[in-house]
Amino acid sequence: MNIQEKVQLMTLEEKAALVSGVDFWETNAIPRLGIPSMYMTDGPCGLRKQGENRDHLGLNESERTTSFPTGATFGSSWNPENMRKMGEAVAEESKFFGVNMILGPAVNIKRNPRCGRNFEYLSEDPLVSAEMGKAFVLAVQEKGIGTSVKHFAVNNNEDYRFMGDAVVDERALREIYLKAFETIVKESQPTTVMSAYNKVNGVYCSENHLLLTKILRNEWGYEGAVISDWGGVSDRIASLKAGMDLEMPGDCAYFRNQILNAVKNGSLPESVLDESVKRILKMIGDTKIVGVQPDFDEEKHNRISEEIAVDGAVLMKNAGILPLDKKASFLVVGDLFKKMRYQGAGSSLINPTKLTTPEAAFRSRKIAFEYVQGYREEDTDAQPELEKEVLMRAENYEKILFFGGQTDCVESEGYDRPNILLPINQASLIERLLRAGKKIIFVMYGGSPVELPFADGLSALLNMYLPGQAGGEATAQLLFGEKTPSGKLAETWVKTYAAVPFGDEYVTSKEDCYKESVFVGYRYYDQLPAENSLYPFGHGLSYTTFAYAEPQLTREKDHIIVSCTIKNTGDYDGGEIVQLYIGNPRSAVFKPLKELRGFRKVYLAKGEADRVTFRISLKELAYYNIGIGDWVVENGAYTVYLASSSTEIRHKLAFEITDQKDVPSPYATEQLPHYQEAEKLSLVTREEFECLLGKKLEPATGGRKAYTIESKLDELQDSFVGRIFHKAVVGVGRKQYEQALKMPESPKKDMNRKNGMFIMKMMPNNSLRSMSVSSSGKFSYNLAQGLVDILNGQYLKGIKKIATKIKVPELPRNQNRG
Template identity: 45%
Template sequence: MTDSTTTTVRAALSGLSVEEKASLTSGESFWRTKAVGDIPSVMLTDGPHGLRKQREGGDHLGIGDSVPATCFPPAVALGSSWDVELAERVGAALGVESSIEDVAVLLGPGINIKRSPLCGRNFEYLSEDPIVSGVLGTALVRGIQSQGVGASLKHFAANNQEGDRMRSSSDVDERPLRELYLRGFQRVVEDAQPHTVMCSYNRINGVFASENPWLLTDVLRTEWGFEGLVVSDWGAVNDRVAALRAGLDLEMPGSGGQTDAQVAAAVADGTLDEAVLNASAQRNADLAVRWAATPRAEGPLDVDAHHGLAREAAARSIVLLKNDAPEGAAGSILPLRPDQSIAVIGAFAEKPRYQGAGSSMIRPTRLDDALTSIRAAAGDVVFARGFSVAIDVSSEETARLRDEAVSTASSADVAVVFAGLPARLESEGYDREDIDLPADQLALIDAVVAANPRTVVVLSNGGVVALPFADAVPAIVEAWLLGQAGGSATSDVLFGAVNPSGKLTETIPRRLEDTPAFLNFGGEEGHVRYGEGLFVGYRWYDARRMDVAYPFGHGLSYTTFGYGDAAATTTFGDVEVRVTVTNTGDRDGHEIVQVYTSLPGSTVQRAPRELKGFASVALAAGESREVTILVRRADLAYWDVRAQRWVVEGGDYMVEVGASSRDLRTTATVAVTGDEVRLPLTRESSLAEVMAHPVAGPMVQAALAGMAQMMEGASAIMPEGVSMDKMMGSFPIGRIGMMAGGQVTPEMIDGLIAAANAPQQ
């Protein structure tokens, strides 16, 4: 905020009544805030991968009649680019389109963790890992806000399923809540200061997110330093006064003044401090006045340029899962050659599924399909629909479509099957029931492969799917939901005009039963127990040494990359990792260099390895480059439940660098100095904890030396190798007297505790 804007806001608020200030903190309509006095109304509208602005006179949701806008790749795809610079450029384009349409706040990005592949809204989220979500989320926010438009970071927090989302309680222990589900939000807030944060519908450990002062005030504002406005998800407010008191600044949509009256009455009867209302009113006024003073981007929109960016982003987001040679052939099946005869099969090639269903549905400025683009790139292309996405399809029609596809594929040099999830199987508002492709599509793939082993499968899906055909086909392309230019981008990758460089930001499991939240997802009686704790995504599979279809971070290229020896050093507390990467193939390409850390012998529970940094590196064929990746000291910290703060445990950290979580090419070790954690001792403190205490430890050692004869006698009757220290290590110090034969009195124990807890000089 500039000084002049601050002055304007203060002047505008100074003469307002309590009722007028209350009205500032709720919407006028579905998409707009109220204009009060000199404070203007502003529009907030849906994203996150495009502008979904309702046309004048359209339905109140605007889903059926929004203005045309560029549909960029949804987060499920863009996350797989792992490219910070690309994400920021997409964000800036979103900001430009919002500014042209006089939209003050674009509702996005969404950075919730992909706890389970069953979440119906996973297509709007970036990753199963908080570092990926936080870094790419920061880039998107910076891009959007570079145009003066506010971002709305969502959905805060622990919103990891759609089923019963308006009421259910996400019951999460402190460490996973902090280390997984809040960590990405913390990164974005601290690095990018989004203008708004959107609170989610759900409860967190029994308390609605909209009424949670610990979440909205203690953590978000006090700990992380958030300076902006907290807005509700649409319809997330349960109790307006409680929400305002907790730190919620803006209820959306408006209630026709009903909840404004509740707020004014609460101030009048003293149940709501007027200072709380004043603070929220000021934040709303700040947002509105800042937007009024912000120059708008000049229109009209450069549709071609933004479509070109959408095509670039889509191509960079495609993940090449597999690329082998067909049986009896030499060389990989991809890229395709224009002189090949190509059979294109599958309804999605002709009518692409390019975005998820629900509030984020964008009306695109144009729409590319893969079939048209493939025909433009190759001369001999035939097409068969192969399957129908309609709900009620007869078995006869299913068989006819499959037989037609088999006939089409049998005589072609290569068959490309476009398969995926129909829109009805994944949507906002409800969750998936399984991770399987429809049975008719699986049968189609089997039949096509039997007729033509030279088959490529291209997937269109917003969440991962099981791949029972993986061993049978030579190539699999994970094309996600790619936005409006996805068809041409897919053709670019298939023919090698763009070298694929996307990598998975979520693990593809072999079975739903293998997934971390399998026994806990969905919950019952309004509670969802996050029983997998810290072990979400690749952390779970690695800890259990479990086979997966394709691991986190995996993605192939038409070229190859070699890694030199990694080196790791500490720099001002952070860890600097350096490694030379070489493009050892004959094509230019991007490599996603990933850095994972672990601490052998850690005193707290940890995953075998955790991603802590990454970089997207462009390398020409034959080029080598030293890549430097900074691992922040804060990202090495775990949440100490006892101390109620972040703690970096000291020790020799293993740093693993590679091409995926299971393709680790080089390892280094770096010594990291730990944070001192001195907890108050109590009678419940264990003997081991007392012995480790810098004050109490030496005192106890001296006392034990005086009891040496007794200790030696006890040790003498123990079997060889049994450790008395380990046996007694967990014994509470308050009960040690019973083992000391009267030599240790309660007064002595209390004196020891008092000495240990006394302020140190």
């Protein structure tokens, strides 16, 4: 029976069930027609498969699987092969545990360093994100497991992710925020695309016809299904009409009722519902697991995780002190030496098959070291008593190995960081050690940039990002010269947060204006005075050196061919990331001075050389012209930069384009004076941004509005009932966190503590609507609606709604087979 025949035989109730999830992670089975359920689960950093005790946040204990490095580490490796290797491994683990589809990769752009989920994302540049994400999709799907590219689109903060509105001009939307998705869709056809929680230009992503149908399907030729993020649907009928097929986690009686009633009264054509049903049936068929997967090779997957951690680590500074001599004796300072932070918190939290801390790796090598805690990682305040002990022990040492970075107290999915400072207890201790004249080797863990006001005083800075379960072993290999660092930053590290464009406006309201337009990351910072950036995009040191020679540029019809010879001129084997930027011609269209158009990572033994070649289509040089609604390649003089970072240019080459159609600029320059020069970008006003958008923004309104089902939990605290509800919800996380603190040291304590912290900090940012539709019926929609009425003083109306249960037909799996 083919898909069309199945659709014709399905009842309306069966169709309504199929486009809704069930049991948190599954689709609804329809036994009458032999349609099985399929299982999906989190997977951008490794498989997170829950057992029988499932929950809508994915927080209960999961099966033991490989914890791979997070997206930040993959991005800094600049090596799509790493994503391929992880993809194959995750697919094998998925088959073993009966998982049909992985919810990943996550390819959102790192717009602001405070975003709590940046650890999961790959880069501030869409080309890096696209190439890495594409490799993962192809590898997983070649093994017969589905993928879900997320979060579509413009999902760049956590504090307002459930109801916030990303207001962005169409050119920036196309060139920066959609570009990685476009490449992945066109070149790998992922099984599904996951719509984001937030709105884009006033319309929720799950209801956004422009994103889901006009662009994704009609322009890009996407053939798969669109699924919602968990609790990411506001209006089920609008979402179906927009092209959002599967609502997750499902079990929402209110939405099923909406569908049944809308088809019956004609407001939803059944043909629209049928299209979603067809796409879901195709998804189920494409991800059917064939045969029995034997147990996966835990040790092999651990080695893959280790190799990726090594490849993605970034040596940000080295004053000749690294690599270290294994025969020397060291003073090791820092709680993260024993309690390495190797993964993020939230939906991607993995229960690892194995965990190697730096301490374990040092002991396996019989390294002579004296350890002192220095700070407590579960706290951020200065701890003078611990500092005093470190300073006393340090008197006998010249070199200090300091293990630190961001802890779970300051960085997680679900909330944004209030600043980008290193925890005070760590910064205070480092500064005191530097004043004492010590040479500090800072080994850093964390998912995103931090301010380092003492960077000039450090002797070395090795950034491991979040390196996965084998991170301790990878750290030791790099410190002692068993491997050579070869990662480079896939995001700019600013000297202070003040350099971030419009950073003071970030997550201050539900409306988030992307005033910087296309000037994201290095596209902006590289046009400012150099002192604004601590470490530029693409920066990373090595124990060896590389020479760039014999650059060459030719044009072949609609492509330019750029090549150069890379030679390892140092004393160690190593890897180099060759970056190709192209500078745009000066014209009436504002543009960054240069943009990344290609990259290659090459591994060379000492003395070895290789020829690196880039083939760049002229189409890749186009900008999106909002006047004609299409991509335009401008005529003019272009510059090619062969570089080892966005600011370290090794060679410049020039070429000219004269054979393209001349298209007028869509911009009135006099109305956009501060976009013409990036250094004046901070002067852009709301009125100038409105000119760029081509529309007026809603004026900000003062005073408290009536509560709605989209109100943030934090907003409810203005009312007595709201404070009680807020305390009860957040109290669940606080209780779990406090109980975890009393547990003996163990991986389970670590996971429970992270989960408790996640709930405490994430739930206040949730909306009543999202809480309800992500609860799989535990916090029903009528209860949420009734609570809104009560909060607004309409007590009888609210009580009546709470008492009126929403009735829907039995799910097909619970009905007798026909």
